[in-house]
Amino acid sequence: MSAPVLHGYWRSSAAYRVRIALNLKGVVYDQVAHDLRHGEQRAAEYLAIAPHGLVPALEVDGRVLIESPAIIEWIDTRWPTPALLPADPDAAATVRAMAAIIACDIHPLCNLRVLRTLKAMGHSQDEIDHWVRRWIGDGFAALEQMVARHGRGFCFGDTPTAADCHLVPQLYNADRFALDLTPYPALVAAGAAARALPAIAAAHPDLQPDADRQ
Structure with missing residues (x-):
């Protein structure tokens, strides 16, 4: 290959x-x-x-x-x-659900196409930022409960899974839009554990070849 x-x-x-x-x-x-x-x-x-x-x-x-x-x-x-998905089907379904909260519930409402449409409709940047924080916050509130229940260092269990692949970028977005993360201690802890891994740290946007160097 x-x-x-x-x-x-x-x-x-x-x-x-x-x-x-x-x-x-x-x-x-x-x-x-x-x-x-x-x-x-x-x-x-x-x-x-x-x-x-x-x-x-x-x-x-x-x-x-x-x-x-x-x-x-x-x-x-x-x-x-x-493995990024547990072998047990029930556990794998839980990991997929965690990832889907981000990929299906949060992300489609907050991606660049939507934000540009909101701006074209006349919404101010403050209104757009509020929109993004609202939808990330709603998703994080649900995900916080799942990580608190199933996580043992990471989103699910004690090793990174597909859920962490989704969580780390969404935490990056939450920081960009100044979302208060205080209500989500389990998410913050899982994200910190994931970002401490060299493989995940190397994926950070600022380290990519096309990143802005301003």
């Missing part, structure tokens, strides 16, 4: 999730950046790769995988160790 190629953007939380998963598996991969601020994800060349015009996309030996949850599960199947 040739080195996978990850199409992303340094500050995309969905691409951040996939970087974490690849790094935890020790997979060597290349990156191609598409600056979302300038609409590069809608260029014809990229749409020929990923018709939905979103990042991330992962190219592997002529195949293209899209949507970060599907990519992460494919990575976990292709490189089984260390």
Whole structure:
């Protein structure tokens, strides 16, 4: 297998999730950046790769995988160790649910397309920031209970899972929008444990080749 190629953007939380998963598996991969601020994800060349015009996309030996949850599960199947989903079906369902709170409940309401639409509708930056904090806070309130119940250092159990792949980027976004994290001590602790791992630390947006250097 040739080195996978990850199409992303340094500050995309969905691409951040996939970087974490690849790094935890020790997979060597290349990156191609598409600056979302300038609409590069809608260029014809990229749409020929990923018709939905979103990042991330992962190219592997002529195949293209899209949507970060599907990519992460494919990575976990292709490189089984260390596992990102528990072997027990009930436990795996819980991890998937934790990840889905972020990927399905929080992220679709707070991604760049939505925020730009809100701005085009005349909402102020303060209103937009309030919107983002509201939806992250709602999701975190539910996730806090699950991590407090199932976590033993990480989101689920004592090793990082797909849930942590999702949580770390969402905590990064929460910091960007100045969300008060005081009500979420279990999430904060799990995030700190995850970010302390070198593989996860290396996935941080500021360390990516296309990161702003201002």
